[in-house]
Amino acid sequence: MDKNSLVEKAKSHLHVLCSEIGERRVGSVENRKATAYAKKVLESLGWKTETSELMVIDWKSDGASLICNGMPFEVYSSHYSLGCSVSGELIAIGTTKQLEQACIRDKIVLLYGEIASQQIAPKNFPFWNPEEHQHVVSLLERGNPKALACATERNSATAGGVYPFPLFEDGDFDIPSVYMKDTEGERLLAYAGQTVELVSKAIRIPETAFNVIARNSSTSSKRIVISAHIDTKIGTPGAIDNGTGVAIVLMLAELLKGYSLKYPVELAIFNGEDYYGAPGQVKYLAQNDGRFNEILLNINIDGAGYNEGLSCFSAFDLPESIKGKLLGVLEDMSEITEGLPWYQGDHSMFLQNGCPAIAVSSMWFIENMDCQDITHTQKDNLSIVSYNRVAECAIGIAELVGRL
Numbered sequence: 091m092d093k094n095s096l097v098e099k100a101k102s103h104l105h106v107l108c109s110e111i112g113e114r115r116v117g118s119v120e121n122r123k124a125t126a127y128a129k130k131v132l133e134s135l136g137w138k139t140e141t142s143e144l145m146v147i148d149w150k151s152d153g154a155s156l157i158c159n160g161m162p163f164e165v166y167s168s169h170y171s172l173g174c175s176v177s178g179e180l181i182a183i184g185t186t187k188q189l190e191q192a193c194i195r196d197k198i199v200l201l202y203g204e205i206a207s208q209q210i211a212p213k214n215f216p217f218w219n220p221e222e223h224q225h226v227v228s229l230l231e232r233g234n235p236k237a238l239a240c241a242t243e244r245n246s247a248t249a250g251g252v253y254p255f256p257l258f259e260d261g262d263f264d265i266p267s268v269y270m271k272d273t274e275g276e277r278l279l280a281y282a283g284q285t286v287e288l289v290s291k292a293i294r295i296p297e298t299a300f301n302v303i304a305r306n307s308s309t310s311s312k313r314i315v316i317s318a319h320i321d322t323k324i325g326t327p328g329a330i331d332n333g334t335g336v337a338i339v340l341m342l343a344e345l346l347k348g349y350s351l352k353y354p355v356e357l358a359i360f361n362g363e364d365y366y367g368a369p370g371q372v373k374y375l376a377q378n379d380g381r382f383n384e385i386l387l388n389i390n391i392d393g394a395g396y397n398e399g400l401s402c403f404s405a406f407d408l409p410e411s412i413k414g415k416l417l418g419v420l421e422d423m424s425e426i427t428e429g430l431p432w433y434q435g436d437h438s439m440f441l442q443n444g445c446p447a448i449a450v451s452s453m454w455f456i457e458n459m460d461c462q463d464i465t466h467t468q469k470d471n472l473s474i475v476s477y478n479r480v481a482e483c484a485i486g487i488a489e490l491v492g493r494l
């Protein structure tokens with residue numbers, strides 16, 4: 091297939107995923123439409139697919155309000171939080187030390203400053219869970235407040251480009267919470283000790299989502315797993331994160347048919363990289379428990395196809411022979427460069443289980459991970475996608491897999 095037709099394929103897949111479907115939060119109808127689309131494309135290209143059902147929750151909110159002395163404050167329901175309609179004394183907590191010493195029982199807690207500077211890892215998140223976060227969560231749960239109001243600043247490293255960001259984004263954490271801008275939190279700080287009324291019209295809805303795994307062979311010899319997550323955060327069409335990744339996997343389903351391959355290939359569409367419990371990843375880990383040695387290499391695509399800068403392939407723990415072939419492909423393709431290591435993607439799950447991996451992304455995002463304001467926002471839409479870059483990534487991966 092020539093590059094022009096690949097560019098057209100990229101456009102057509104991305105139009106379906108990011109324009110017709112749009113936001114693909116786990117548990118939503120749109121998320122299931124997206125996995126059904128991927129499955130249909132893979133099957134139409136002759137791949138044998140397997141879907142795994144994931145028990146998840148969908149989440150919706152009709153808004154939130156916080157009022158003190160007749161004065162309204164702008165707040166938002168924390169994603170995946172329970173709703174509430176409560177009133178109580180406002181207590182302000184700026185540090186973990188203050189939280190350790192305060193009595194927060196039946197109060198409404200304003201978390202601001204240091205304690206609210208970094209998004210708290212979900213209670214059951216399997217890949218990243220700092221002890222200080224678990225400590226804050228357990229202090230809050232033991233303290234038994236009525237609700238939390240969290241004032242947050244910008245923190246691209248843990249919350250993408252979102253400002254303000256929900257301090258808690260955790261369907262397993264049952265203290266109702268809202269979040270607000272740090273500037274709004276400073277205004278509210280003056281009302282500590284007074285009674286506030288807090289309403290959050292949020293609901294959790296039990297739902298399903300799916301992983302889609304496709305294979306081109308049933309032999310059990312070592313396989314190459316090419317993966318991308320299909321879900322988005324709430325409130326974004328998820329073009330670069332990660333419509334392009336899914337589009338590249340679907341393009342590879344077609345491209346790889348033109349190669350005679352030494353190793354079987356598994357194409358994995360994961361569901362949950364941007365969701366609090368990473369259900370699709372947890373499912374895949376369980377399905378492959380003790381069998382990660384059957385995987386020769388993982389190639390995970392996340393953040394590819396940005397219209398500024400080059401694409402990058404980052405290598406992790408590659409054996410010499412694979413590394414040599416990767417460098418050969420990069421030498422032949424001036425649009426793709428070797429990237430720096432980074433770990434906020436599904437390739438980490440393979441690395442943690444002893445598999446070598448390559449992460450396919452855009453150089454600009456790796457370099458600006460800690461200061462960009464695009465990821466997880468409305469700005470991550472098709473207007474920032476380079477379809478050429480998307481096609482080049484597909485060609486680069488196909489070339490590499492063909493040479494292995």
Ligand SMILES: [Zn+2]
Pocket residue numbers: 319331332363364392393
């Ligand atoms: Zn992503």
